[in-house]
Amino acid sequence: MPNMNPKKMPMPEQAPDVRNKNFEEVTLGYTPEMAIEEAQRCLNCKNKPCITGCPVQVKIPEFIALVAEGKFLEAAAKIKETSALPAVCGRVCPQETQCEMKCVRGIKGEPVAIGRLERFVADYAREHGEEKPVKPASNGHKCAIVGAGPAGLTCAGDLARMGYEVTVFEALHTAGGVLMYGIPEFRLPKAIVQKEIDTLKDLGVEFVLNFVVGRSETIDELFADGYEAIFVGSGAGLPSFLGVPGENANGVYSANEYLTRINLMKAYKEGSDTPIFHAHKVAVVGGGNVAMDAARCAKRMGAEEVYIVYRRSEKELPARLEEIHHAKEEGIIFKFLTAPLEVLSDENYNVTGMKCQQMELGEPDESGRRRPVPVPGSEFTLDLDCVIAAIGTSPNPLIRHTTPGLETNRKGCIIADDEHGITSKDGVFAGGDAVTGAATVILAMGAGKRAAAAMDEYIKNKQ
Amino acid sequence: MYQILKKQTLNANTKLMVIDAPHVARKAEPGQFIILRVSEDGERIPLTIADYNRETGAVTIIFQEVGATTMALGALNEGDCLHDFVGPLGKASEFDGMKKVAVVGGGLGCAIAYPQAKKLHEMGCEVDLIAGFRNKDIIILEDEMKAASTNLYIMTDDGSNGHKGFVTDKLKELIDAGNQYDAVIAIGPMIMMKFVSEVTRPYGIKTIVSMNTIMVDGTGMCGGCRLTVGGETKFACVDGPDFDGHLVDFDSAMRRGAMYKAQEKQAVERREDHCNLFKMEVK
Secondary structure, rough: OOOOOOOOOOEEOOOOHHHHHOOOOOOOOOOOOHHOOOOOOOOOOOOHHHHOOOOOOOHHHHHHHHHHHOOHHHHEEEEEEEEHHHHHHHOOOOOOHHHHOHOOOOOOOOOOOOOHHHHHHHHHHHHOOOOOOOOOOHEEEEEEEEEEOHHHHHHHHHHHHHHOEEEEOOOOOOOHHHHHOOOOOOOEEEEEEEEHHHHHHHHEEEEEOOOOEOOOOOOHHHHHOOOEEEEOOOOOEEEEOOOOOOOOOEEEEEEHHHHHHHHHHHOOOOOOOOOOOOOOOOEEOOHHHHHHHHHHHHHOOOOEEEEOOOOOHHHHHHHHHHHHHOOOOOOOOOEEOOOEEEEEEOOEEEEEEEEEEEEEEEEEOOOOEEEEOOOOOOOEEEOOOOEEEEEEEOOOOOHHHOOOOEOOOOOOOOOOOOOOEEEEOOEEEEEHHHOOOOOOOHHHHHHHHHHHHHHHHHHHHHH | OEEEEEEEEOOEEEEEEEEHHHHHHHHHHOOOEEEEEOOOOOOOOOEEEEEEEEOOOOOEEEEEEEOOHHHHHOOOOOOEEOOOEEEEEEOOOOOOOEEEEOOOOOOOOOHHHHHHHHHHHHHHOOEEEEEEEOOHOOOOOHHHHOOOOEEEEEEEEOOOOOOOHHHHHHHHHHHHHOOOOEEEEEEEHHHHHHHHHHHHHOOOOOOHHHHHHHOOOOOOOOOOOOEEEEEEEEEEHHHHEEEOOEEHHHHHHHHOOOOOOOHHHHHHHHHHOOOOOOOOHOO
């Protein structure tokens, strides 16, 4: 008999005024009892629309049925058949626009908490002696992956399971990409990401860190080293700045720098070798998940006032609903319909404020969203000592500049077909933010997965 | 892990290390740099590649002990390993078509100017190398610089080696004596590079400076190293580190360089406290 409660089982979380002073995970996850009860809300419907909403097609009703029976390890194995990083996706996917948006229970009430159940299962398996995967027998073919972010990790995992000898080349000293340097500890504990990466190592994936493809070696040199197919998952790591006067003053960060110092270099820890500016009044410019992460980090670093400065209205905020909600609870102040005009600084070049302008929404632009237009005479100044630019990133030019024959578009994104990740250069596949520009973790994973299948076909056809 | 193959003390607080890093040695060119982390919890710091050997896979770095990380690095010995060592990073210097140049190095900057001079010298270029130090006790790489230049002028601020004055004095003297330089390459503290650029500006001599900004990743993903060049924002780690000295906004770059001064001082104090505790335990 299914559980007909119209609401999701709530997930326990740290109280807002406690958690905004620490970097520990905000949400605490289901207990086994909660998971079983929530799992019983799934109707196991015939056409399974939830699966079509998942970029990596996790067998959702099947794993949830196993959870309802208390077979948690079996449920974990079921998810792992199609997803390389369930503990990550269960936490950071925007389920409200993916699997859960398609859930039949969402028509009259709240959808089944698929993300929370996925997370529970992955955490349970990690903590209760999940069996180590065994490296499959080698098929004798070598593949290279450029970039150890979600796209590259997924592609590597799938190729390794097919028997390929896979090497992942990563420029930073830690694998994981944005999962390690971008998304903060309080949303995605780094130990969990590391565990998922270790699972790939058990599958035989080799990681070469501190290796900048384009500088240490080029794509063509990797082919010369014997790699038969190469997947480029180098992301979109090049930050955009505000383009207003004063943006190079001391105290103006890109969100990438601010988050890298905190997450990757652990500058939030007392006595860290990597310094960070401890600001009192911070404005984060932007409205995406990165802006929410930067604002919530700034609060946890001790800032008294943290503003989100966004040029459209609340309705257009691109960040996940859950994270906007968390940010508000933690005391982040939202300044909607506000655009920066100038960063102000003192004679020592330190930030003292930001001149802003009020906006109103005009006609829709090419993206279909109503374009913000300045309200004349509405300028005002925010007193600040730190400004964080979270207005987007684009692909790093290094690979396109050093790879002849690899076509990119006007925005510097690699041109690759969506279905297979095939690029203009023979044997080179690409996916994730390097192709789409900044998007989501799960879309990058989906692209990595499809490219792995296409690389397998490409190598088999060559023989 | 990247093993220290050789360690040499050049002066009281300047050390040379040869590191086993074949991936870096294979592609390194003069003007490029590496980023290293001494230990698992360490910060990432940029250092210029002072020399490299493609056959043995060895890369030479020269550093001055100015803060917590360089002190920790200096405390390591031959056989010890660095946790991370990534490169080559940045653009290689462009020397095409140069026939006669003046290379100007200031203090530790001489360690970076040296490979540039060496490469130019090997290309058959006439190289006047002007090296500046506070006093004669801290002069480094004298023999190497001599071998890499047509004329070597070592200046000391206090005249303790017999040649008193700043590098800018010698440079102006050489220009006024009628030397026609295709370019002046200046490497050292920002204040020195700024003044060298001011010396050459009225003569219209192309001046290339190597910008030593604060860096984190060194691959273009954060913009911590950004500076203003000709009114535009550039990232020193990918667009440089070499830039046209006549276009760089040195004043703002210097103020950005001082951003973490207080925290840098605390880190040194923490390190010294730790060392003192350690000494007490040994007793």
